[in-house]
Amino acid sequence: MKRSLVVVPGRAPHWVADHARHLAQRLTERARVLVVFTHASDAHSLLPGQPGTASVLGHSVAGYPIWTGRLRAALGVRRTGTVTVVVLWNEANHVLALWTALVARARGERLVLDIPEAATARPPLGQRLIRPLLNRL
Numbered sequence: 001m002k003r004s005l006v007v008v009p010g011r012a013p014h015w016v017a018d019h020a021r022h023l024a025q026r027l028t029e030r031a032r033v034l035v036v037f038t039h040a041s042d043a044h045s046l047l048p049g050q051p052g053t054a055s056v057l058g059h060s061v062a063g064y065p066i067w068t069g070r071l072r073a074a075l076g077v078r079r080t081g082t083v084t085v086v087v088l089w090n091e092a093n094h095v096l097a098l099w100t101a102l103v104a105r106a107r108g109e110r111l112v113l114d115i116p117e118a119a120t121a122r123p124p125l126g127q128r129l130i131r132p133l134l135n136r137l
Contacts, residue, residue, distance in 0.1 A: 002031035003081035005109075007074050007100050010093035011039040019116050020087050021057065028060030031082060036069040038096060076103040085112045086134070090123070094130040101137045111137055 004027040008020045017037065024033045035057050057066040069078060074096060084104035086097050104111045113134055123131075 003079060004031045004033045004083045004085065005036060005073075005078070005081045005104075006033065006085045006087065007036045007038070007097070008087050008092075009038050009074060009096040009100060010091060012037065012087075012089070012092075016087060016089050016116070019114075023085060023087070023114065024057065024066050025060065027083070027085070028062060028064065028066060032064050032067075033060070034067045034069050034073065034078065034081070036073045038071045038074045038093065074100045076100075076107075080107045081109050083110045083112060085114050087114045087116065088131075088134075089115070089117050090127075094126055094134070098130050098134055101134055105137050 004024075006020050006023050006027065008016060012020070020035055020037075024035045027033045057068050059065055072078075084100065086100055086104075088094070088097055101111055101113075
């Protein structure tokens with residue numbers, strides 16, 4: 001069975017978490033999906049209908065559950081998949097993203113970087129060093 005993984009490295013704002021959920025729903029057309037939020041959400045109050053922290057994010061169109069994972073799954077303690085999508089934004093943990101990408105490539109998974117926002121005018125030194133490495137992987 002094909003498996004896909006969507007990794008959100010770092011404490012994500014709501015729009016990044018929603019973007020990852022949307023990616024997961026789209027990937028369920030081709031495979032089972034695991035969405036990895038490496039850090040807990042800052043949201044202390046949720047609107048009715050918003051999922052809290054649970055092991056299942058929802059169900060796909062095919063009826064399979066969309067599982068959620070935490071930091072251990074991003075570090076490599078998980079089953080091998082076919083595709084790993086790493087979602088990057090300006091405040092993402094780029095070191096964790098690089099580790100996840102290295103693990104994915106070592107396992108022979110296809111790696112996709114998803115960058116849903118434009119880079120800042122002068123990104124921090126860590127981003128300037130790590131993003132080219134991620135692009136090469």
